[in-house]
Amino acid sequence: MYDVTISGAGPAGALCGSIIAKAGYNVIIFDKAKLPWRKPCGGGVPEHVYSEGLLNYDELKRANIIEKDTKDMYLRSNTGKELIVETPGETVVDRKIFDQYLRDKALDAGAIIQDQKTVIDIVRDDNDYINGVKIKDSSGVKEINSNIVIAADGVGSKIVVKAGLRKKWTQDDYAICSVALIEGYIESEPLSNSMQLFIDDNIAPNSYAWLFPMRDNKANIGVGIWKKSKKRAMDYLMKLTQQPFFKKKIDEKKFKIFWKSSYPIPIQGVKGRTYGDGVMGIGDSMGFVAPIIGEGIFSALLTGKLAAQSAIKALKIGDYSKKILKEYQRNWAKFGLKEGYNFQKMMRDMMVDNIDENFNKLIDWALENEENRKLIGEMFVSGTSLVGNIPSELISKITKELLPRIKSK
Template identity: 30%
Template structure:
């Protein structure tokens, strides 16, 4: 049986990022996905400048540029308070990032990621092959069990989504309802008044979540809701989506003549990065949604998937260089916690409580709307162009 340095389950942003990073370091990689590509993937499809910089380095943005209509740029973010106050922020005004921000359909994004993967001889890619679990040898994973048989590798990276069978087998699955969100989206045609800004509406029925309208071409938009079950009854997701589309004043004005595209209304879970558990065990690492790396404030996951895929690759290389597969997990925990844990995830989880208060949200939005530099700061934080701690500047009455 052929042996690989790393076996990766899931060929989305996290899995492809890990595979490409390892390949560039000279390692042999086996990458699986249960779907046949190209395939549809449910997502809000917003890709911030932090993500596009990573995609540029991977050569993926170059492929997307060659696809007409794939890149729908946005240069601003519009926030709407429960009472109708509008904050219009501009992105990339004061930050260090150089990349653009886009709405990119995940079908296109993931297909371009896989296209780059296929160009590397050191990566074996098997789609339409489902990973069902780990093959264990004591406390170590010898490889994975799939619909096509068993495959062996030094380190296993699970990048197979929120319902990861590998995370469940290791009892690392995020079951904490306080650390989970939920989203529902649909594509609409004939949307009026779209510009070059993504739009986030903080409707009082959904706080601390929000509804969104992301422009994706001529009068077309990705429309959805982001909900937190610990504050909002998850069973009412569809009702809240319909209420947002029809009854929220801002959204209704955009969508009054729009048509929902058939078969596009779908929902998915969002496991938050503030989940306290470790993201692996032994020689197995969890990346992307499988590792519960979603932003607790925005529900955004693409950047964290790309980044944790890269961190997983760095950890694998660190371990293999030392001929000690168990060293991968400690290195991985050090990398992701050092950047995300105390700077983004836990402050974001705490901020949810403030955003659950309608008075706070209304006051915060109206204060931010009064000066353009405040609105720009808020937009830049959402777009990963400013540090999360910069949000606290907006609590200063003299800023």
């Protein structure tokens, strides 16, 4: 019998497991992948991961985990309109290395991690409390019992549905992203320290494409597609690499895709309840992802930490009921995540109606003055709007000035 079972050893599960193990409780984390694996991701780790104390920047730097420190975000429309907004300093990581760093910390703290074990179901006790999981591996199906189960198994989590925390996603609840790591990126190009986003319905339908710089002339490139799609996301990614503006960023002789993959990302915000008797859901499993930009590493780590704190409290008093675990939901709500997601969803849904034209209008508005530019920065970078409550000036200026322009034909 374990104190806590965690399904999924990504950022949410690994950080959560390390905090609980550090407090002296026995934790087992299962992951279906053969570890270490590289979760398909842009690898953009926002500054508020560090300023909120979720990870220690200096430690990551010393451990050589940070591929690139960036200073701003560059946005480009389909007609070539450009906007640069300063960021508090986003870092870029390789998820294969970053996730393993987090798992190593969990192991150091005393957590057990077992890979190639898929959590396929939850187990309930006579009082209907969740008190374990069923795992499947090459030797068959086994039942593992624990006082608390934490779902950290990402967008495809089945146990959050079985536990009654949320409904199954519908197709509109997620976008499909394709991502590639490339060599041959020209590090001396003017934007070599910028997170770069390209908004063009022909390249990334209803979403965006990106280039995030890495070290040694490498970069992470990707596209998202949402709702309509004539082709697969990977076909769109290949289309991105053929664009003249993209070709200027690479040395064609050295250009090589050395890894690529596709993966869904939940983009409708948190749906359902994130706790129940003996159970909590964290990270992507519950939809903790910013709906415009698709950033979810911050909230995976944040919810991992907050769920760990609530689990420790419950373990101390021996009460794993939803009455006690509800504290987890109250605590993440204080960060204004729901309000931030709702605001971003409203903006995004208005934009995707006619994304190319609307995005050009948005850039024009942002370029009118410094204040507008900063507000757009906050909306895209998501930092301030998601940590704490959204600044009311942001909402009122955008709703009074920008939205009417977007709505006007």
